[in-house]
Amino acid sequence: MSTAIAINPENVxxxxxxVKQEQGVDYFVDQFYENLFGQFPETRAAFSDNMALQKSKLLTMLDNVINGIEFIDQLEDELVNLGQLHLDKNISAEMYDIFVQNITETASKAANHSLSNDELEDWQNAFRLVSDIMLRAY
Ligand code: HEM
Incomplete structure (x- = not known):
């Protein structure tokens, strides 16, 4: 399926x-959840106590998605299943915007604010695209 959002995969x-070179992925993922739970404490209850496991799952997914961003349609089944899992946990479609905003701010910070606006825009669009695919389950 063709995609509506144009993304430069090299930027993503x-x-x-x-992020890996500057603050590293552990800092990145810690910050990501700290921001999420800081801004939206009510989301914490949907996660299990084992945040270490969740963090490693998210990082694996990010590696897969980013490495394969130019062939994202090949991950469609996996991403729609992931969307279904989120739907089952009553994560609303609106929360995905928050996810995208948070992951963009966190990347900027974890890269010590060295990323250009163009690079961050492609990053943000990549996760909009991932969200759009997950939301096909809704
Ligand atoms: C692009 C969007 C997102 C991606 C790529 C993503 C990624 C993931 C991954 C990889 C998992 C682990 C699934 C598994 O156990 O196999 C997961 C679980 C989860 N995600 Fe997301 N997620 C996204 C959006 C969101 C949003 C918007 C929320 C809302 C707060 C959310 C909350 C959760 C929760 C509550 C779990 C389950 C944790 C648990 O079982 O303890 N996710 N997500």
Whole structure:
């Protein structure tokens, strides 16, 4: 299926590489959930107590999605299933915007604010696209 959002895959990969080079993925994922639970404490209850496991699952998914961003349609079945899992947990479609905003702010911070607006825009659009695919389950 063709995608409506035009993304430069090199920019998305570059952002992730910068995050890894600068503050690293552990900092990134810690910040991501700290921001989410800080801004939306009510979301905490949907997660299990084992946040270490959740963090590693999210990081694996991010690696897969970012490495395969130019072939994202090949991950469609997996992403729609992931969307279904979120729907089953009563995560609303509106929460995905918050996810995208949070993951963009966190990447910027974890890369020590070295990413350009263009790079961050492609990063943000990549996760909009991922969200759109997950939301096909809704
Ligand atoms: C692009 C959007 C998102 C991606 C890529 C994503 C990724 C993931 C992944 C990989 C898992 C682990 C699934 C598994 O156990 O196999 C997960 C679980 C989960 N996600 Fe997301 N997620 C997204 C959006 C959201 C949003 C918007 C929320 C809302 C707060 C959310 C809350 C959760 C919760 C509550 C779980 C289950 C945790 C548990 O079982 O303890 N996710 N997500």
């Amino acid at each position: 990969k570059f952002c992730w590489q910068k």
